[in-house]
Every structure is written in C-alpha cells, then in structure tokens.
Amino acid sequence: xxRKLGWILLAAALAVPSSASxxxxxxxxxxxxxxxxxxxxxxxxxxxxxxxxxxxxxxxxAITELESARILDPRAKELVFNLGIVHEKLAKFDEAIGFFxxxxxxxxxxxxxxxxxxxxxKRIEGAKRxxxxxxxxxxxxxxxxxEGLTGPVTNERPVEPEHxxxxxxxxxxxxxxxxxxxxxxxxxxxxxxxxxxxxxxxxRDGSYAQLVKDTDDAAAAAxxxxxxxxxxLVAAVATAILYFGRTKDAPAKAGTxxxxxxxxxxxxxxxxxxxxxxx
Numbered sequence: 001x002x003r004k005l006g007w008i009l010l011a012a013a014l015a016v017p018s019s020a021s022x023x024x025x026x027x028x029x030x031x032x033x034x035x036x037x038x039x040x041x042x043x044x045x046x047x048x049x050x051x052x053x054x055x056x057x058x059x060x061x062a063i064t065e066l067e068s069a070r071i072l073d074p075r076a077k078e079l080v081f082n083l084g085i086v087h088e089k090l091a092k093f094d095e096a097i098g099f100f101x102x103x104x105x106x107x108x109x110x111x112x113x114x115x116x117x118x119x120x121x122k123r124i125e126g127a128k129r130x131x132x133x134x135x136x137x138x139x140x141x142x143x144x145x146x147e148g149l150t151g152p153v154t155n156e157r158p159v160e161p162e163h164x165x166x167x168x169x170x171x172x173x174x175x176x177x178x179x180x181x182x183x184x185x186x187x188x189x190x191x192x193x194x195x196x197x198x199x200x201x202x203x204r205d206g207s208y209a210q211l212v213k214d215t216d217d218a219a220a221a222a223x224x225x226x227x228x229x230x231x232x233l234v235a236a237v238a239t240a241i242l243y244f245g246r247t248k249d250a251p252a253k254a255g256t257x258x259x260x261x262x263x264x265x266x267x268x269x270x271x272x273x274x275x276x277x278x279x
Contacts, residue, residue, distance in 0.1 A: 043072035161247040173239040180232025188225035
C-alpha cells in the first residue's frame, strides 16, 4: 500500500512541470498569433486617418495615428517605413533613421525594399550635415581625397544679373525701327529729288502743270519720310529699352550653391505614405 501511494505521488509531481511547460508554450504561441481581422480593420482606419493628416501637413498627428495602427498590427513593416518618412518631414533625423533601421530588421523584405531603405538612410545622414547649427553655421560634408579642410559657409556675394535680352519683343521693335528709318530715308531722298528748284521758270524748265505735279509729289514724299523717320526713331528707342533695360535669361551658372531645406522631400514612395501591405 505504501509503495503504491509513492508511485501515485511521483506521477503527480511529474505532471506539474509538464502542465506548466504546456502553458508556457501556449503563451508563446499566443504572442506570435495572427492579428485578428478586427484589429486589422481598426489599424486600417488609423492608417487612412494618418494619410489625411499627412496630406494636410499635420505630421505630428499623423505620427500618433501611425503609432496607434502599429500597436494593433505590429508586424506591418510599411507602418514602420511610414513612421520614418513622417519623422524625416519633421527634421527629426535621428528618429527617422532609427525607424528605417528597424524596418531593415523586419522579416519579409525584398531586395528592392531593402535597397530603398538603405538609400533613404544615406540621404538623411547627408541632410543632417546640412542642417544649420545653433550659431547659424552649416556643417560641411567630409573633405574628399586631396581636398583640404573647409570652414562653415558664410554670406556669398550675389551674382550680378547680365543685361541685354533678345526675345520676340526686342526683335519686333528692332524690325520696326529698321523699316521705319529705311522708308523715311528713301522717301526723304525722293522728296529732295522731285522737288522743283527755286529758280524754276515756266516754259523754260517745264509747264505750270508739271511744276504743280512735282511740288505735290515732293510734298507727299516728304510727309511719308517724316512719318517713317518718326516711327523708326520711336521703335529704335523702344528697342534700346527692351534690350538694355532687362536682364538676360541666362541659365544658372555652375558652382552656384543651393542649400537644401531642413526636411527634404522624400523621393519615390517617400513622397506619400505607403499603402500597408498587410491590410
């Protein structure tokens, strides 16, 4: 009887740890359980709200919605990617890099997705060097091979614009000036050539009718010459104003430094929030 009772107590002792092990395994499997459809639907609502806030420029509120969606669906890697995008918009570069590094640690990434995240991290690290320091200077990038150390960027001398624009208006005004002056000169010469001399004598130099005709022709030519010269002179002045009074449309010169903004816009999928693939 005593031996039988001992075997029963031994079996009960062995059963206790087995039961505890089973419960531990059950808890572990529950931690990796598939997200329920209800949680996914609620996460989708938070994500849609985040997209609306992002489009409106409310980046901090968009972060709050994305974090709420991530609590409901922690395996959605696109939510982590989007959190990096929005933090970059707020110029929180360290936080943005942290989210993209966390994104690279998640499962199921394709080689293209991994390359894109690594490229964004490299871009943000470069942008950090361009952010003005508290004293107003800019941290320059590391010097290249053979280059000496460079100091912070100071005020640069503005480039003086070049004058002398040639466009359709300048050409049109110049053409009118040339035509007007040309017509004035031709008709002026014609007026002088056809005008009767002051010592014209009727009968000796021609008839009276011829004198009247030559006088009228010379007067008409003189009027046309005056009008042509007047138009030509006005057009010449307009041409000079249009050419010398405006700057030349020249392309930007090489070497002009463009300082990027504190939060550069993300390219590709970074321009707008990515769709969450697990939804």
